[in-house]
Amino acid sequence: MSKNVFLKLREFIYEKSGIFFPEGKLYLLESRLSKRLIELEIDSFEQYLYHIRKQISPTEELAAIYNLITINETFFFRFEKQLDLFINKLLPEVREKKAAKHDRRINIWSSASSSGEELYTIAMLLKEKMAQKLFTTNLRLHGTDISARILKKAKLGQYGSNSFRSNMDNYYKTKYFTNEDGVFSVKDEIKRMVSFDYTNLNDVSAIRKQRSLDFLFCRNVLIYFDKEMKKRVIRAFYDILNHGGYLFLGEAESLHGISSAFKVVHFPGVFVYWKE
Numbered sequence: 001m002s003k004n005v006f007l008k009l010r011e012f013i014y015e016k017s018g019i020f021f022p023e024g025k026l027y028l029l030e031s032r033l034s035k036r037l038i039e040l041e042i043d044s045f046e047q048y049l050y051h052i053r054k055q056i057s058p059t060e061e062l063a064a065i066y067n068l069i070t071i072n073e074t075f076f077f078r079f080e081k082q083l084d085l086f087i088n089k090l091l092p093e094v095r096e097k098k099a100a101k102h103d104r105r106i107n108i109w110s111s112a113s114s115s116g117e118e119l120y121t122i123a124m125l126l127k128e129k130m131a132q133k134l135f136t137t138n139l140r141l142h143g144t145d146i147s148a149r150i151l152k153k154a155k156l157g158q159y160g161s162n163s164f165r166s167n168m169d170n171y172y173k174t175k176y177f178t179n180e181d182g183v184f185s186v187k188d189e190i191k192r193m194v195s196f197d198y199t200n201l202n203d204v205s206a207i208r209k210q211r212s213l214d215f216l217f218c219r220n221v222l223i224y225f226d227k228e229m230k231k232r233v234i235r236a237f238y239d240i241l242n243h244g245g246y247l248f249l250g251e252a253e254s255l256h257g258i259s260s261a262f263k264v265v266h267f268p269g270v271f272v273y274w275k276e
């Protein structure tokens, strides 16, 4: 791929998804998209660019691109300290405050859910609380992603050992999965609690459709965006969170230089963003 074509392709991808490829990533983009060229029997990236440009609405091509370029790395019980804080402290607090106002709904969004491990983890944690009769609230657990391929996997709910590489307690694996020849399927009682759908975080109007959120998980996706896109997404996140709601980022992420709208709340070994 020539540098000229790379620059045009990256501009197209950035404009549509907010995913930004710095110049050092030319070969990465080339190797990821080369599968698509083979599929379409197109010989060069110049022709591929032409193929994209001649489409009035490149929806199908974009879906193929997102399936190839996104990094969907995720696993169950990722960043346990944060999850622990969420389930044992923040969730009971938010729930109590809302219940005092006769509002029994809790609305949770996993905004870059990948293959679903993040949202299923939250569902399992909540199920445990429900079993202990500590939780009777009306719940909405929704996951979205830009990759149709990965959303299909999330809906299917079948996982191999790679998804279980945290220190996750075997208790959950035994209780909430069936195991057939090493393929672990999420049981229906957990699957029924969640829903998955396509949302492109580059589309602020689509973000705004996720209204009245109490908890927003946006973990390990901002790293693929440039500063402008991060600011845009976070601004929209702030607007759709309820007052008293929380935003959770990935373990190595922060809003430093991106937004000062949230209040940073520190706990031992973890901090979270709060909309006061």
Ligand SMILES: C[S@@+](CC[C@H](N)C(=O)[O-])C[C@H]1O[C@@H](n2cnc3c(N)ncnc32)[C@H](O)[C@@H]1O
Residues within 6 Å of the ligand: 017, 018, 019, 070, 071, 072, 073, 074, 075, 078, 111, 112, 113, 114, 115, 118, 144, 145, 146, 147, 150, 199, 200, 201, 202, 218, 219, 220, 221, 224, 250
């Ligand atoms: C590394 S995974 C993170 C998964 C999970 N949140 C976690 O922390 O384990 C990043 C996900 O973000 C998704 N993604 C990238 N750009 C996106 C966009 N513009 N809109 C929605 N999802 C996007 C990718 O498809 C990928 O599944």
